[in-house]
Amino acid sequence: MKKNIIFSTVIPLWSMNNGSGGRAFYSTVEAYISNGYNVYLVTDQENNYNASDIKLKKENIFYIDMKWKVNLLKYKIMNSCGVRKIINCLYCFMYNYKSYKAMKKILKKCNEALIYAYEVNAVKSCKKISKKYKMPLVTRFQGTIMSKFKNNFYTRIRRYPHIQALSTKADLVIMTDDGTQGDKILKEYGNDSKTLFIKNGVNILSKQLPKINKEEFKKSINVPLERTILLTVSRLVDWKKVDRSINAFSKINQKEKYFLLIVGEGEERKNLEKLIEKLDLNSCVRLEGSVKNEDVYKYMEIADIFLSFYDLSNVGNPLLEALSLGKPIITYNVGDTNKVIDGKNGLLLDDVTPENIAKTIESINNEKDLKFYSDGAKEYTKNNLYSWNKRMKIEIEEVEKLMI
Helix, strand or coil: CCCEEEEEECCCCCCCCCCECCCHHHHHHHHHHHCCCEEEEEECCCCCHHHCCCCCCHHHEEECCCHHHHHHCCCHHHHCHHHHHHHHHHHHHHHHHHHHHHHHHHHHHHCCCEEEEECHHHHHHHHHHHHHHCCCEEEEECCCCHHHCCCCHHHHHHCHHHHHHHHCCCCEEEEECCCCCHHHHHHHCCCCCCEEEECCCEHHHHCCCCCCCHHHHHHHCCCCCCCEEEEEECCCCHHHCHHHHHHHHCCCCCHHHEEEEEEECCCCHHHHHHHHHHCCCCCCEEEEECCEHHHHHHHHHHCCEEEECCCCCCCCHHHHHHHHCCCCEEEECCCCHHHCCCCCCEEEECCCCHHHHHHHHHHHCCHHHHHHHHHHHHHHHHHHCCEHHHHHHHHHHHHHHHHC
16 A cells, blocks of 8 residues: 555644644654655644644645634533534534545545544544545544543433544554553443554653753743742643642742742633632742743753643643653542552642642652652653654554555
C-alpha cells in the first residue's frame, strides 16, 4: 500500500491557540509527514495548518463547516442539559455524514489509504469508509471520560457517541495511557481489537532546551524572587478543577511566602477570576493565559511545586512534563494516577479539601523534601517516559504492519 493516510477529526491541531496547549494531534500529524506519508485531513477545525511547521499541503485539507453548533450554543435556551445532548448527537451525526463524503473524494484521488479516526466523533464515518473500500482502520483516543460512568442502559443511551466509538473494532486501537483507565474501558465495552496502550510523548524530552536565568525570567513576568512558586498548567475547563488550587492557596498560613501561577486558557477563566477576587488573592495568584508550547517549560523551570487536581486522572502531559523537569508533584489520587506518582516523585492526596492541600504544600516546602521529590521525578522520567519522537516511532511501527 502507498503511504497515504486520511485523518478525520474534530480535534484542533493544538488544544488552545496555534502553538499553545496540548500537542498530541500536532505531534501525530507531524510524525507521519516526517516519515514520508502523504497526509490528508478531514476536519471541522479552522486551525491555520499551513502556518504551522508541519508542511501539511493546503490541497490535502478538507474542511467541513460545522459552525452551526457554536452559533446555536450562543443562545442560553440551547444550553440546558437535554437540549445540549440533542445538539451534540446531531453534530456527531452530521460530521460523520460529511466526513464520509469527504473521504470518498480523497479516495478517488489516491485510490488507497490508511484510515485514521482521531477521537470519538470521527469513528463512525471512518469505520464505514474502511469497510466499503477495504482499507485498514486505526482509531485513536486521548484517554476517555467513560471510567466515571457505570455501564448500564442509561449510560449507553446518554453517552452513545462515546460507547459507539470505543466499542468499534479496528485493525488497531490506540488508547492513551493517561490514567483514565482506557484499556479497561475498551474491554468493558467488548472491544477486543489489537490495542496499543501508551503514554503520550513528552515534548521537553524531544530536544535540548536552552538554559534560562530563573531570576531574570521571574522579573520578566513580575513574580517576587523570594516566593515559593506553585504552578498548575491546564485548559481552564470545569473537570480540571483549577479552582481547587486557588481555594487551597487561600488556606495557606503565610501567603506572602508563596505565589501561584496558572498557565492555560478556557471557558472557566471568568469564574476563576471572580474566585481570585472574592478570596482577595490578586497579589499572589495569577492567571497567565495561553502560553506558547515552547515557553511553558520556562514556567516549569521556575516552579518549586507542581499542582494538579483533575477529576478523572492527573497523568496528562503537563504533569509528565513537570516530572521530566524534576518538579515535586502534589496531585489527586484518582484513576490510575497512582501508577505514576508513587510517593517518591510526589504526593498523592485522597483528601483534596482546600485545608488538606494547603497543609501538604506547607509540609514539603523545605529544601530536604523538595530535593527528595525532585530526584524521584528525574528517576521516574529516566525509566518510564518517552520523547514525542520515540512515542510516535512506536506507533508508526505498529501502523506499518497493517500496510504490508
